[in-house]
Amino acid sequence: MERVLELVSFGSSGWGDEIASGVLVTVSLALATLPFGLALGFLIALAKISGDRYLKLSADIFTTIFRGLPELLTLFLVYYGAQIALQHMLIYVGVTGGFEINAFVAGMVALGVVFAAYASEVFVAAFTAIPRGQYEGAAALGLGRRQTLRLVILPQLIRVALPGLSNLWLILLKETSLVSVIGLSDLLRQSSIAARVSRQAFLFYLIACLIYLALAMLSSIAFNRIERKVATPGMTR
Amino acid sequence: MISTHYIPPQPAPPAVRAKWKGKRIAGVTVLSLWILGAIGLAAFLIASWDPELVRRYGPNYLSGLWITVQLVVLSALAGAVLSVPIAVGRNSHNRIAQALSYGYVYFFRGTPLLAQTFLIYYGLGSFRPQFEAVGLWWFFRDAWYCALLAFTLNTSAYQAEILRGAIAAVPRGQWEAAAALGLPRSLTIRKIILPQAMIVALRPYVNEIILLLKGSAIVAIITVFDLMGETRRAYARTFDFQTYIWAALIYLSLVELLRMSTEKIEARLTRHLKRS
Numbered sequence: 001m002e003r004v005l006e007l008v009s010f011g012s013s014g015w016g017d018e019i020a021s022g023v024l025v026t027v028s029l030a031l032a033t034l035p036f037g038l039a040l041g042f043l044i045a046l047a048k049i050s051g052d053r054y055l056k057l058s059a060d061i062f063t064t065i066f067r068g069l070p071e072l073l074t075l076f077l078v079y080y081g082a083q084i085a086l087q088h089m090l091i092y093v094g095v096t097g098g099f100e101i102n103a104f105v106a107g108m109v110a111l112g113v114v115f116a117a118y119a120s121e122v123f124v125a126a127f128t129a130i131p132r133g134q135y136e137g138a139a140a141l142g143l144g145r146r147q148t149l150r151l152v153i154l155p156q157l158i159r160v161a162l163p164g165l166s167n168l169w170l171i172l173l174k175e176t177s178l179v180s181v182i183g184l185s186d187l188l189r190q191s192s193i194a195a196r197v198s199r200q201a202f203l204f205y206l207i208a209c210l211i212y213l214a215l216a217m218l219s220s221i222a223f224n225r226i227e228r229k230v231a232t233p234g235m236t237r
Numbered sequence: 238m239i240s241t242h243y244i245p246p247q248p249a250p251p252a253v254r255a256k257w258k259g260k261r262i263a264g265v266t267v268l269s270l271w272i273l274g275a276i277g278l279a280a281f282l283i284a285s286w287d288p289e290l291v292r293r294y295g296p297n298y299l300s301g302l303w304i305t306v307q308l309v310v311l312s313a314l315a316g317a318v319l320s321v322p323i324a325v326g327r328n329s330h331n332r333i334a335q336a337l338s339y340g341y342v343y344f345f346r347g348t349p350l351l352a353q354t355f356l357i358y359y360g361l362g363s364f365r366p367q368f369e370a371v372g373l374w375w376f377f378r379d380a381w382y383c384a385l386l387a388f389t390l391n392t393s394a395y396q397a398e399i400l401r402g403a404i405a406a407v408p409r410g411q412w413e414a415a416a417a418l419g420l421p422r423s424l425t426i427r428k429i430i431l432p433q434a435m436i437v438a439l440r441p442y443v444n445e446i447i448l449l450l451k452g453s454a455i456v457a458i459i460t461v462f463d464l465m466g467e468t469r470r471a472y473a474r475t476f477d478f479q480t481y482i483w484a485a486l487i488y489l490s491l492v493e494l495l496r497m498s499t500e501k502i503e504a505r506l507t508r509h510l511k512r513s
Contacts, residue, residue, distance in 0.1 A: 202356070
């Protein structure tokens, strides 16, 4: 037991600080991906409900691709693909020499497009859950298209979409573990290093799992708070 | 008094000419970008087509694909079997069974599959003397068995929730009516509850299998040579990016195949609900 405490303590003899920095990377990657994924997902949802055939088809192609590819493969495609593409571009411009894509950015883009593909479906479902009368009422009040979206539709949309989005957030949080494969020092990678060096693999992987669980629990609490905040008192739906 | 001045009939308003509005322009632009991308991809694959490469790595891809399919099918089946007692535990009135099954489901749904796989392969692998003592070391030494175990445990947690939700979605009256007809419990479940629960459960089940198929790519990291593992090996040897493109195309067609066949099965299961 004492040995375990020493291993997970902060400082030079323990791995506590390394793992803590890994948690920081995991959380910041997830938090950085979220706004990007949400915005892209919302745009794709708008394209799907726009009523324009070509726009909907384009959005459907996006969803089909990024919901169908394994996340790990998407990550590799972004990481190596962008690297090769940029290298070719640089050679074309005349710059030679090595070039490395930032693993954090590659992870953000790969996880973001996957998140957007799923989030767009959540948004579309939420859009269809809003009755036509809301649009008609807004038009009767003389609101423009932008104003209707911002003042009437969005506040209701958030309420309907929140459970689905909170699910996607939990999935995103777990999928950040994949970036450990392309060398980003996230929670799982730091735990792997600790496991290999200390030869206490079970202990450190269990700790990693428990930290992921704790992050999921914290997120659930936060989402419950937000849900209560955006709920309209007395409104049932 | 009723007005006698009627508005004379007006001609119909002129048909609105479909204009190229913002949406249409955006749609055509984005779609042409997709088409350009597809043409570029096809051109890249044709330009870098190399019979030597196909001869050398084609069979590897096929054997990798076979490993992937085996992993998904075996763990989905084993997970389905394991999910039944967990779902029963979640629904039981026994406090201990409830807590145990809830903890199990929460753990396996709340942690990354990659971390679970590491926990089983590397974590349990560090108890070598103990496993050797009970004669189980051959199992935990092998990355393939460990992957199979991790995936089975993971999917059983998800499948238990699907099963529970689907059975809960069948109205109480169906149970009561079956009891009123004097049907025994096993017959009720087989003939009345399960067919209706299947309709609800089909989509989530297929989604779970798709998630499993996509998740199976991570076993490449613990040195199982599935489709992803073979792809990584081919890329490491050739540094040819088309290796990843081919893998992406194979995964995409597998997932689409699953999705399309679900729609067929769903149409068959719900044929009694269709009008016309």
